[in-house]
Amino acid sequence: MEKKKLVIGVIGADVHAVGNTILNNAFKQAGFEVINLGVMVSQEEYIQAAIESGADAICVSSLYGHGELDCAGLREKCDEAGLKGILLYVGGNIVVGKQDFNEVEKRFKAMGFDRAYPPGTSAETTIADLKADLGC
Amino acid sequence: MKAVLLIDFGSTYTKVTAVDLDTEEIIGTSQSFTTIETDINDGLNNALKLLREEIGDIEFSEQYACSSAAGGLKMVAIGLVPELTAKAAKMASLGAGAKVMKTYSYQLTEADLEEIDEINPDIALLTGGIDGGNKEVIVYNAEMLAKSKKKFPIVYAGNRNCASTAKEILANAGKECYVCENVMPKLEQPNIEPAQKQIREIFLQEIVKAKGLSDAEELIGDILMPTPSAMLTAMKLLAKGTKKEEGIGDLVGVDLGGATTDIYSMCQGLPSQSGTVLKGLRETYAKRTVEGDIGMRYSIKGIVEATDIDRVCEISGLDEDRALELIDYLSVHTDVVPNGDEELIMLDKALASLAIETAVTRHAGHLEQIFTPMGITYMQLGKDLTQVKKVIVTGGALIRTEKTAEIAEYALYNEMQAMSLKPKKADVLVDRKYILAAMGLLSTNYPETALRIMKKELIKDGNNE
Numbered sequence: 001m002e003k004k005k006l007v008i009g010v011i012g013a014d015v016h017a018v019g020n021t022i023l024n025n026a027f028k029q030a031g032f033e034v035i036n037l038g039v040m041v042s043q044e045e046y047i048q049a050a051i052e053s054g055a056d057a058i059c060v061s062s063l064y065g066h067g068e069l070d071c072a073g074l075r076e077k078c079d080e081a082g083l084k085g086i087l088l089y090v091g092g093n094i095v096v097g098k099q100d101f102n103e104v105e106k107r108f109k110a111m112g113f114d115r116a117y118p119p120g121t122s123a124e125t126t127i128a129d130l131k132a133d134l135g136c
Numbered sequence: 137m138k139a140v141l142l143i144d145f146g147s148t149y150t151k152v153t154a155v156d157l158d159t160e161e162i163i164g165t166s167q168s169f170t171t172i173e174t175d176i177n178d179g180l181n182n183a184l185k186l187l188r189e190e191i192g193d194i195e196f197s198e199q200y201a202c203s204s205a206a207g208g209l210k211m212v213a214i215g216l217v218p219e220l221t222a223k224a225a226k227m228a229s230l231g232a233g234a235k236v237m238k239t240y241s242y243q244l245t246e247a248d249l250e251e252i253d254e255i256n257p258d259i260a261l262l263t264g265g266i267d268g269g270n271k272e273v274i275v276y277n278a279e280m281l282a283k284s285k286k287k288f289p290i291v292y293a294g295n296r297n298c299a300s301t302a303k304e305i306l307a308n309a310g311k312e313c314y315v316c317e318n319v320m321p322k323l324e325q326p327n328i329e330p331a332q333k334q335i336r337e338i339f340l341q342e343i344v345k346a347k348g349l350s351d352a353e354e355l356i357g358d359i360l361m362p363t364p365s366a367m368l369t370a371m372k373l374l375a376k377g378t379k380k381e382e383g384i385g386d387l388v389g390v391d392l393g394g395a396t397t398d399i400y401s402m403c404q405g406l407p408s409q410s411g412t413v414l415k416g417l418r419e420t421y422a423k424r425t426v427e428g429d430i431g432m433r434y435s436i437k438g439i440v441e442a443t444d445i446d447r448v449c450e451i452s453g454l455d456e457d458r459a460l461e462l463i464d465y466l467s468v469h470t471d472v473v474p475n476g477d478e479e480l481i482m483l484d485k486a487l488a489s490l491a492i493e494t495a496v497t498r499h500a501g502h503l504e505q506i507f508t509p510m511g512i513t514y515m516q517l518g519k520d521l522t523q524v525k526k527v528i529v530t531g532g533a534l535i536r537t538e539k540t541a542e543i544a545e546y547a548l549y550n551e552m553q554a555m556s557l558k559p560k561k562a563d564v565l566v567d568r569k570y571i572l573a574a575m576g577l578l579s580t581n582y583p584e585t586a587l588r589i590m591k592k593e594l595i596k597d598g599n600n601e
Contacts, residue, residue, distance in 0.1 A: 002268070013508040015413070033268070035323050040413050040506065040515060048217045049323050053269040064509050 004134050005055040007046055009037030010092075012070035016063040019092065023061065026123035032130070043074050047081045056134055057087035059126070067094030068107070075112025087133055091117030091126065139163065139194045140582075142574035143180060143201035144363055145170055145349065147208065148394075150179040152187050153574035154194065160588050164191040165569055172205045176349055200577040203349055204363035209234040209339055212257045214281075215241050215319075216264035216273050221294065223417050224319040225263040228293070228328035230424045232335040233365030234259070243273055244280040256286045258343050259335055262302070265295030267321045278302035282309035289338055293319045293331040314338065324417050336361060364424065366576030367391065368400060371528065372422045373579050374590050375402035381584045384591065386524045388499075388559055389572075390492055390547055392531035394470060395434035397427045397491050399499035400528075405519025405557075412503065412514040419501075419519050427495045432487060432533040433470035436463055443490045452486035459483060473536070485543060488533045493546040496558055503555045516557070522549060524559040528594060530567035540566050541597045565594040 006027055010020050017039050024036045035053050037045055046058050058078075062070060071090055078086055090113050095104050101118040108116035115129055130136075138157040143150065150170045154163040168182035188194070211234040215222025222241040229236045237255045240248055252260065260281060264274035274294040281290055282305050289312040292302055299315045306313040317330035344350055344359045361369070367389070377383025389400035401423045407414055429438030440448060440463060448459050462483050466472055474480035501518025527547050534540050544564040549556070571593055579586035 005268070013506045013513065015508060015510060015513060037323075038413070040415070040513070045415075048220055051217050051270060052220050052264075052320070053266050053323060054271070055269075066509075 003031060003033040004057070004130070004136050005033045005035065005053055006057050006059055006130070007035045007037065007049045007053065007055045008059045008061070009041035009046060010039040010061045010063070011041055011043070011046075012062065012064075012066055013040060014062055014064045014066070014070075015039045016061075019061055019063060023059070023123055023126075026127065027059075030127045030131075031136075043070075043077055046074070047077055047083065050078075050083055050086060051081060055086065057089060057130060059089045059091070062090065062092045062094050065093060065096045067092065068096075071108065071111060071113070078112075087130075088113045089115045089117070089126065089130075091121055093119045137194070139196050140578065141196040141199040142577045143199065144366070144573045144577075145172075145176060145180075145201060145203040145205040145359075146363065147204055147206075150176075150183045150205075151570065151574075152180070152183045153569075153571055154187060154191060154196070155574070155578060155585075155589065157582060157585055160585050160592075162569060162571060162589065162593060163194070165571070166190060170205050172348060176205065198581075200580065201359045202361050202363045202366040202573055202577055203344070203359050205349065207235070208364075209259070209335075209343060209362045210255065210257045211236055211259050211261060211335075212252055212255060213239045213261045214244065214263060214277055215239070216270060217241060220324070220417060221263045221265065221320050224326040224328060225261050225293070225331075227326060227420065227423070228319050228331045229261055229335065230364075230426060231328055231368065231420065231422065232332040232339075233362030233368065234335065235426070244277050249280050249284060252281075253284055253286050257288050259338055260288055260290045261319075261331060261335070262290055262292050263294040263319045263331075265298075265318075266323055267296045267318050269295055271295055271298040271301075274298060275301055275305070278305045282306050282311060284311070287311075289314065289342065291316065291331060291334050291338070293317065293334070296321070320417075326418060326420060328420060336365065360577060360580060363573050364398060364426075366573040367398070368422060368424055368576070369579055370572045370576035370586070370590065371400045371402055373576070373583055373587055374528070374594075377587060378583045381587050383587065384526055387526040387528055388496065388521055388524050388547060388562070389528040390496065390530070390534070390544070392488055392491055392529070392533050393431055394532070395428075395431040397430040397495040397531075399425050399427070399495050401499060401519060401521055401524070403519065403521065403524055405501060405521060407516045408520050408523050409514070411512075412516050415515045416517045423499070423519065425495075425499045427498060430491045430495050432484065432491065433466055433472075436467045436487060439487050439491050439494065442494045447490060448483070448486045450486075451489055452482040454479065454483060463487075473532075481537070481539075484533060485537065485539045488537075488543045489546040492543060496547045497553060497556050501557045503557065505555070518557070520557040522557050522560045525562050526565060527559060527562045528565050528567065528572075530570060530572055535566060535568050535570060540564065564597050566597075567593070568595055569593055
């Protein structure tokens, strides 16, 4: 069976590269084909990469607290670009300060994300969800 | 003496260059009008006659030719995302010496197809999707091209997983389709050489014949490549050298013509300052761009549109009315050269300066400043040319003026455009005898000789003494 393809990267003006490298390796080891855009990725870059690669999911990371601003409108742009129904995940330190994550998750789901993860989530959790959502 | 003849069938002039392989010297050069409408050999013979008047009746042991006659190598490039495969397809075509008439992205529309038929390119380059990536769009575009009324060959250099499907669609419609490696097998990592090789082969096998250039083949053996490809070969050799003979290192080349301005860069162009993140499509070591709206005569108005009449006036010292009047005149009388006329010399200097500034700025990469919680970070898009130490200039408007060095300054970094990554400090080398394309040809069999001649003939700072 063809490997499922993930586009990953750290969104916005965020330059935190360590988590990105860990996820890149973990996803690859779990059997995914990973297109890693690295740090400081714009919404347009995720979308362009997903179109050219025919990706099954976009996994957005953010550590610097501005994730909510950076992620707004990504789902709408995906729809506009013909990526209707593509899986969107987001994780890291995605909001400012310590907030109730249930509330945060609700907000990101309302923005069109399929899953949102709090700080400290292990890669295994996301991998298990990806496998369930993509049926692989 | 072992003399070799190098011929460039240009769109306007057929240029010949004679080289002595033993002494590694240029024996002579001359030019005459290209005669593609009648017999291309007429123009060549006229040029040879002029050459023989200069150097006597020499026997040539070998002859090589390149051509941009009959419109050059006209191509259309088709990709998926504008910033990704479509850009890689354009890069591949330009690097193969083509004139890219138009670049298309996403699904071709009926109107696009009509336009392509109208352009009637010599080759269409069809790309889209990384390997294993998107298939729908490139297969759809193959179906569209299958409906074309014209007979141009198609080079398929897209997602390898649907190459056979696309080829079958095109073959069933009676189209010639050549499949080669993807121009972008992995995201943002272009792989343009295989497509370029295929383009050159088609150029040699088919286009040379179709354009009436094969008459000349009896006399000269094979036409080896399109002229821009010969230029690119020469610049690459000059920068990189060979195993036996060292090159001069990273360089930027400027070829300022009447209708277009070609810019070449030979360098990796990775970020030179720390704290800079490289973004977007990786560009190739050998990069060529063509500015179709920037040229000294046919595209003279493009220079003013891209910059400002005030700047033309400032550099030339002419007042606005007079400058505009002269520009109007030159755009129609494209064969006028300054010939000692002080006004025209100053105007040409201003226009050439601005043409170079615009074309090099478009070719070079640039920085974008990002304010992050950690401080300022820079994003680099395209190639960083700031560390390049040589600028090679060629083209009539630059090699026939005494103001070459002053004009070439405009290829360099300037603080008014601080984010544009142009060379910071570079020597200007002038191709006074207009030999670069000829040396590209010569290098196919005699790379060291061609390199040593270039090192000798390209004169620093335009200083002729």
